[in-house]
Amino acid sequence: MTQTIDTQNDHHFQSNKINVNQDFAGAVLKGLSSKKKSIPSRYLYDAKGSVLFEEITELEEYYPTRTEIKLLEENTRDMVGQFPEGAVLVEFGSGSSRKTEILLRTLPHLKAYIPVDVSPTALDDAKARLTKKFPDLRIAPIVANFMEPFALPDWCADAPKIGFFPGSTIGNFKPSEAIGLLEYFAQDLGCSSRLILGVDLKKDEDRLVAAYDDREGVTAEFNLNVLTRVNRELDGTFDVSGFRHVARYNENEGRMEMHLESRKDQSVEILGRRFDFKKGESLHTENSYKYSVQEFHDIGDRAGWENLATWTDEESLFSVHLMTPACN
Ligand SMILES: C[S@@+](CC[C@H](N)C(=O)[O-])C[C@H]1O[C@@H](n2cnc3c(N)ncnc32)[C@H](O)[C@@H]1O
Known part of the structure; x- marks a missing residue:
């Protein structure tokens, strides 16, 4: 990947770049080991995720x-x-x-x-x-x-x-x-x-849900892309088609939530560790408080x-x- 970062920031860039992958691995392993599985939303934004987000903004x-x-x-x-x-x-x-x-x-x-x-x-x-x-x-x-x-x-x-x-x-x-x-x-x-x-x-809840679950499925692609990123960067074995995008409003918390719901009982390996998903189990990928x-x-x-x-x-x-x- 070619970077055009201001040379005076190379130090920040280099040190942060190394941290990004370590951070990603740590966050994914921790998030998938929890009772309620999650991945922090900032990891939705790899190169493809950033492009897909721009497409979402046009919907x-x-x-x-x-x-x-x-x-x-x-x-x-x-x-x-x-x-x-x-x-x-x-x-x-x-x-x-x-x-x-x-x-x-x-x-x-x-x-x-x-x-x-x-x-x-x-x-x-x-x-x-x-x-x-x-x-x-x-x-x-x-x-x-x-x-x-x-x-x-x-x-x-x-x-x-x-x-x-x-x-x-x-x-x-x-x-x-x-x-x-x-x-x-x-x-x-x-x-x-x-x-x-x-x-x-x-x-209005319907308007919120539509904004996070568009008819063309771009937000679904954006959300599912994090599984592809795990496969590529963390040696993961997610079957992306085994998950579906879910967007819902959590009234108690006042937030939109994005999840990836497992379509079946399945297991995934990431960096040599195994994680089991039950059918219907959710991987929480984003909150958006209103x-x-x-x-x-x-x-x-x-x-x-x-x-x-x-x-x-x-x-x-x-x-x-x-x-x-x-x-x-
Ligand atoms: C919702 S998008 C907004 C993009 C743009 N500011 C806009 O208004 O359209 C969130 C942006 O913040 C970045 N981002 C999310 N969490 C971040 C974090 N913790 N640190 C740095 N950037 C982050 C993402 O990569 C993405 O570009």
């Missing part, structure tokens, strides 16, 4: 992307009035960086853009596309799991930071984890920073962020928040 049923893009297009000008010149834009879980283009077109004179993602291919593709569109912008991707501490480059230490966390990726974490993550972002970005964050809202605006404001408060503004669409499908650390 009719998948309202979050087009709604968030519209909110950003309509309101970015209001946000940027307060941003300082010479800031560094740091995006967590940047994926294709398509939404970032809206900010890059509007933000005043950025010092650099630092996209952070677990998917090296998504970062490569985004950097290649953005370099053509914004040739004067310094783009310095970091391959990292943002749940764990990673260092921003020394050259941006003194620059004010603007954090960007779109796509409702915050919803992939339990509320307690989301609070921990936002606390860590506040420390990393600093007291003078701003954070622009997209959050999916609670709504919030009311007030519930999310409470999460931000508890994580030490002051809400400066919130925008929602007419149907109240999605919300975009502008926040600053409450440092004093």
Whole structure:
């Protein structure tokens, strides 16, 4: 795989790259050894998973992307009035960086853009596309799991930071984890920073389920792809056709869940270890928590962020928040 990572980040990239596979093996073995089997959702995003996610964002049923893009297009000008010149834009879980283009077109004179993602291919593709569109912008991707501490480059230490966390990726974490993550972002970005964050809202269950179980089966392919990844990277023996994609709303937890349900009694070997699945047994692959605006404001408060503004669409499908650390 050819990498086009900023040389100043090679150290991060190399060390994180080695960790990714060890992390993957550890997470899969641990997750499949549990009574309720699971794999953390970040492992859905290998090269193919990142491409499939982009396809999902284009689907009719998948309202979050087009709604968030519209909110950003309509309101970015209001946000940027307060941003300082010479800031560094740091995006967590940047994926294709398509939404970032809206900010890059509007933000005043950025010092650099630092996209952070677990998917090296998504970062490569985004950097290649953005370099053509914004040739004067310094783009310095970091391959990292943002749940764990990673260092921003020394050259941006003194620059004010603007954090960007779109796509409702915050919803992939339990509320307690989301609070921990936002606390860590506040420390990393600093007291003078701003954070622009997209959050999916609670709504009609049918609409939610359709968004995670589309008619064309792209989300099913995205979910099942994690089994192919285990087979390829961890010497696994999953019969992918022996599992089916299931998406359901968990009312008690306020979250959409994605599972892979075993169609039969079967055994799988991974790195020489055997795991048994009963017919109907579930492998839990993703949570996506849905919030009311007030519930999310409470999460931000508890994580030490002051809400400066919130925008929602007419149907109240999605919300975009502008926040600053409450440092004093
Ligand atoms: C729901 S997608 C959102 C992509 C893009 N930000 C958007 O709004 O369309 C989640 C993105 O976050 C990345 N991601 C998920 N968990 C991550 C983690 N723990 N650390 C770094 N990146 C992560 C995935 O690779 C993927 O690109």
